Amino acid sequence: MIxxxxxxxxxxLQYQQLANNPRAGAIVFFVGxxxxxxxxxxxxxxxxxxxxQMTETVLAQVVAxxxxxxxxxxxxxxxxxxxxxxxxxxVFVGVSAKHRKNAFAAAAYIMDQLxxxxxxxxxxxxxxxxxWLEQRDSDVSAASQWxxx
Amino acid sequence: xxxxxxxxxxxxxxxxxxxxxxLDESIAVSALVKQLMDANGMxxxxxxxxxxxxxxxxxxxxxxxxxxxxxxxxxxxVTGG
Numbered sequence: 001m002i003x004x005x006x007x008x009x010x011x012x013l014q015y016q017q018l019a020n021n022p023r024a025g026a027i028v029f030f031v032g033x034x035x036x037x038x039x040x041x042x043x044x045x046x047x048x049x050x051x052x053q054m055t056e057t058v059l060a061q062v063v064a065x066x067x068x069x070x071x072x073x074x075x076x077x078x079x080x081x082x083x084x085x086x087x088x089x090x091v092f093v094g095v096s097a098k099h100r101k102n103a104f105a106a107a108a109y110i111m112d113q114l115x116x117x118x119x120x121x122x123x124x125x126x127x128x129x130x131x132w133l134e135q136r137d138s139d140v141s142a143a144s145q146w147x148x149x
Numbered sequence: 150x151x152x153x154x155x156x157x158x159x160x161x162x163x164x165x166x167x168x169x170x171x172l173d174e175s176i177a178v179s180a181l182v183k184q185l186m187d188a189n190g191m192x193x194x195x196x197x198x199x200x201x202x203x204x205x206x207x208x209x210x211x212x213x214x215x216x217x218x219x220x221x222x223x224x225x226x227v228t229g230g
Binding site for chain 1: 154156157158203206207208220222224225226227228229230
């Protein structure tokens with residue numbers, strides 16, 4: 001299940017849906033939220049822009065790659081767009097697999113690809129100023145490690 | 150014609166989110182960017198280091214060939230997740 005939406009999501013409901021499968025022995029999920037501070041400056045609001053048609057294509061590709069590589073049973077990926085306040089949920093990545101190693105690896109892989117391939121852009125409001133976030137080198141190296149071997 | 154789309158910081162710098170551009174035959178993205186810059190200097194932002202492009206919703210390099218009817222997008226490195 002892949003969703004790109006303005007509205008919030010219910011983590012408990014997502015977990016229940018992933019867990020409701022007798023073949024699943026491991027469920028791993030990650031939730032990203034809006035931080036209140038960047039580079040020592042207070043953040044009051046986050047705006048998320050995306051490229052709708054491409055987002056759909058890229059997310060489907062990432063989920064398909066992960067599902068095949070780690071033999072996943074199910075994947076739930078939800079990414080929010082639009083205006084968000086501090087502490088709000090941004091992203092949910094949840095996977096179910098037979099065993100934990102595959103589930104941990106697949107969830108980490110999907111998040112790393114989200115940070116570097118999916119066409120989303122964050123703009124923060126800090127002390128009244130709107131600033132587009134720059135991509136972090138650490139995100140790029142985290143994503144590339146999956147292809148180093 | 151092709152459709153050109155801009156996102157995030159680039160959309161704000163150039164002041165356009167989408168436009169139709171006349172194109173009769175295939176051309177490399179890099180050559181198209183030169184045409185755009187010749188038409189309006191604001192397009193220099195597209196030629197900046199690190200700008201990414203996508204052709205029909207797939208990441209491509211500036212060496213890719215654009216053909217009539219395509220949708221080409223330029224944007225800064227992504228920052229989602």
